[in-house]
Amino acid sequence: MKNSSKLYKQICAYLGCDLDSEPCQQIKDHLTKCPGCKVYIDKIKKTVKLYKIADNCDDIPKDICNKLFVSLNIDSASRSGKESDK
Amino acid sequence: MEPKTQPTEEEIVARAQKGDRQALSRLVIDYRSRIYHLGLRLTGNEQDAEDIVQETFLIMVKKIHQFKGKSSFYTWLYRIAVNIGLRKLKSKPHKYQHISIDDPDLEHISSTETAVWPTFDYSRVSQKQFRKKLDQLIEKLPEKYRTVFILRDLHEVSTEDTGKILQITPSNTKIRLMRARNFLKEELEKLVAEEGLI
Numbered sequence: 001m002k003n004s005s006k007l008y009k010q011i012c013a014y015l016g017c018d019l020d021s022e023p024c025q026q027i028k029d030h031l032t033k034c035p036g037c038k039v040y041i042d043k044i045k046k047t048v049k050l051y052k053i054a055d056n057c058d059d060i061p062k063d064i065c066n067k068l069f070v071s072l073n074i075d076s077a078s079r080s081g082k083e084s085d086k
Numbered sequence: 087m088e089p090k091t092q093p094t095e096e097e098i099v100a101r102a103q104k105g106d107r108q109a110l111s112r113l114v115i116d117y118r119s120r121i122y123h124l125g126l127r128l129t130g131n132e133q134d135a136e137d138i139v140q141e142t143f144l145i146m147v148k149k150i151h152q153f154k155g156k157s158s159f160y161t162w163l164y165r166i167a168v169n170i171g172l173r174k175l176k177s178k179p180h181k182y183q184h185i186s187i188d189d190p191d192l193e194h195i196s197s198t199e200t201a202v203w204p205t206f207d208y209s210r211v212s213q214k215q216f217r218k219k220l221d222q223l224i225e226k227l228p229e230k231y232r233t234v235f236i237l238r239d240l241h242e243v244s245t246e247d248t249g250k251i252l253q254i255t256p257s258n259t260k261i262r263l264m265r266a267r268n269f270l271k272e273e274l275e276k277l278v279a280e281e282g283l284i
Contacts, residue, residue: 043203047271048239053208054220055240060122064136068118071140072147074111 099159103151110150114143117160120241121167127236128171130225138174142167157250164243165251168233175229187231187265203278223273227266234259235266 031038093101095116101109118139125138145166153162210216224232233252237243238259243251249259 043271043275044267046203047267047274050208050274051220051224051235051270052240054217055123055127060119060139064122064139065118067136068114068139068143069111072110072114072143074107074114 095159096155099150099153099155103153110147113146113159113163117163118143121163124164124167124236124241125171127224127240128168128229128233129174130221134171134174138167138170141170145170158247160243161247161250164237164241164247168237168251172229172233187228187269219277223270223277226273227269231262231266231269234262235270238263239267 031041098109098112102113121142122135122139125135125142126132129135129138142163146163153159224235227235234248237248237251238245245256245259245263249256252259254262
């Protein structure tokens with residue numbers, strides 16, 4: 001990794017992008033050769049995945065939802081049927 | 087008979103702008119959980135998250151006629167929610183003071199990143215104690231990094247739209263995301279080392 005400041009910048013840009021997006025070939029090549037960077041990227045990916053899974057555990061509580069519709073003055077007829085979130 | 091096609095979001099928004107209550111309701115149903123999550127992650131507090139949901143949709147109903155369609159609807163709605171959330175955070179004393187967020191030390195990664203993490207037991211995130219620890223780490227992130235992490239990684243908002251919501255440039259968005267990810271990874275690493283959590 002020494003004397004490769006351009007590459008560091010590219011890796012930084014890569015880390016700020018979608019982790020599964022198509023990174024430049026140079027970085028891909030580097031990752032196959034550099035175990036340290038490979039481990040680093042793997043840890044970042046696992047961290048993000050862990051938080052994503054944790055976030056999916058929450059659902060908006062029913063009472064908050066009911067209060068919301070009451071305060072917005074949307075009656076039950078308007079919200080009948082399709083209650084699922086996207 | 088032709089099968090009835092679902093209206094697009096643009097059509098629903100257009101109807102809502104004309105005061106159609108059913109269309110407004112549809113938008114609330116589609117976005118309520120996402121706005122609640124956003125509020126919860128941003129503030130770390132259920133009461134604040136509820137307030138953010140309430141205020142966001144009240145503003146949506148009141149101002150939807152002002153939505154010009156220059157950005158996507160969700161960008162417009164998220165911006166409202168984020169602004170309410172940030173205002174809330176500013177009005178409260180910070181739980182975690184003066185946390186410095188640095189860039190990853192990329193020059194030394196090759197020599198320092200030697201310990202491979204084992205396969206995570208992702209089912210543990212449903213355990214209350216473990217969730218609490220994860221939440222505490224995210225709350226330690228200063229808000230400008232936390233907001234980007236929540237939008238980009240948890241809500242899968244694009245870099246461009248995250249920039250629009252937060253009114254920062256795409257490159258700033260990327261830098262903040264990189265620092266947030268690196269910070270959380272390092273904090274998680276400490277947990278792994280100290281408590282063998284994963």
